[in-house]
Amino acid sequence: AQSVAQPEDQVNVAEGNPLTVKCTYSVSGNPYLFWYVQYPNRGLQFLLKYITGDNLVKGSYGFEAEFNKSQTSFHLKKPSALVSDSALYFCAVVLMNRDDKIIFGKGTRLHILP
Amino acid sequence: GAGVSQSPRYKVAKRGQDVALRCDPISGHVSLFWYQQALGQGPEFLTYFQNEAQLDKSGLPSDRFFAERPEGSVSTLKIQRTQQEDSAVYLCASSFGGDFNYGYTFGSGTRLTVV
Numbered sequence: 667a668q669s670v671a672q673p674e675d676q677v678n679v680a681e682g683n684p685l686t687v688k689c690t691y692s693v694s695g696n697p698y699l700f701w702y703v704q705y706p707n708r709g710l711q712f713l714l715k716y717i718t719g720d721n722l723v724k725g726s727y728g729f730e731a732e733f734n735k736s737q738t739s740f741h742l743k744k745p746s747a748l749v750s751d752s753a754l755y756f757c758a759v760v761l762m763n764r765d766d767k768i769i770f771g772k773g774t775r776l777h778i779l780p
Numbered sequence: 781g782a783g784v785s786q787s788p789r790y791k792v793a794k795r796g797q798d799v800a801l802r803c804d805p806i807s808g809h810v811s812l813f814w815y816q817q818a819l820g821q822g823p824e825f826l827t828y829f830q831n832e833a834q835l836d837k838s839g840l841p842s843d844r845f846f847a848e849r850p851e852g853s854v855s856t857l858k859i860q861r862t863q864q865e866d867s868a869v870y871l872c873a874s875s876f877g878g879d880f881n882y883g884y885t886f887g888s889g890t891r892l893t894v895v
Contacts, residue, residue: 702886709784709871710823710886756822767813767836768873768884770822 668693670759672771679747680779687742687774689757698760699740700768701731703753710756716740747778784887786872792893793862801857801890805874812855813884814847815871823871829855862894
């Protein structure tokens with residue numbers, strides 16, 4: 667069965683430092699991979715996706731993610747963190763041409779310290 | 781409207797009460813999904829519609845949960861005889877179906893509290 671793992675419940679980063687939020691996936695086929703962000707009392711907001719092509723994808727708010735097929739990872743990164751980046755981040759996977767439903771990781775809470 | 785709209789925003793139900801949660805997807809979106817998000821957890825898939833057809837309901841936790849989308853647009857998630865473990869945020873998402881350029885658009889959710 668397909669699954670997504672986010673090994674860190676919480677990540678703390680000082681403002682201005684680079685940040686990484688980790689994600690690994692397990693699927694039997696080729697995945698679509700997504701990152702979503704959730705602010706308190708808000709719905710999920712799309713950040714970026716990997717479908718095919720360049721392994722490094724750029725998304726909203728200066729975030730980027732690198733698809734690594736050999737390590738089955740899709741870590742979220744940002745070169746310089748902002749306090750406003752503090753939120754809950756979800757990695758998600760959809761199986762290409764198999765099923766349209768998204769499977770989410772459990773989420774990682776990102777705290778950016780001023 | 782421009783986004784996915786869910787109502788009510790908050791719902792408090794007494795245990796045993798029936799509730800109905802509404803989702804208005806983006807106009808023209810073929811696919812519609814319901815997810816359940818418990819406190820501190822990631823969203824869990826409940827059910828999926830393509831137009832009016834319910835193609836996957838494997839995530840519905842019990843036969844107390846029922847979803848419909850009779851005209852292929854608005855969807856309702858109904859929970860009968862609510863239990864405390866049903867307390868969660870219920871998220872609705874829509875997409876063009878097979879178009880992943882913008883992923884799925886999620887609504888703000890309905891926070892259900894069963895007391």
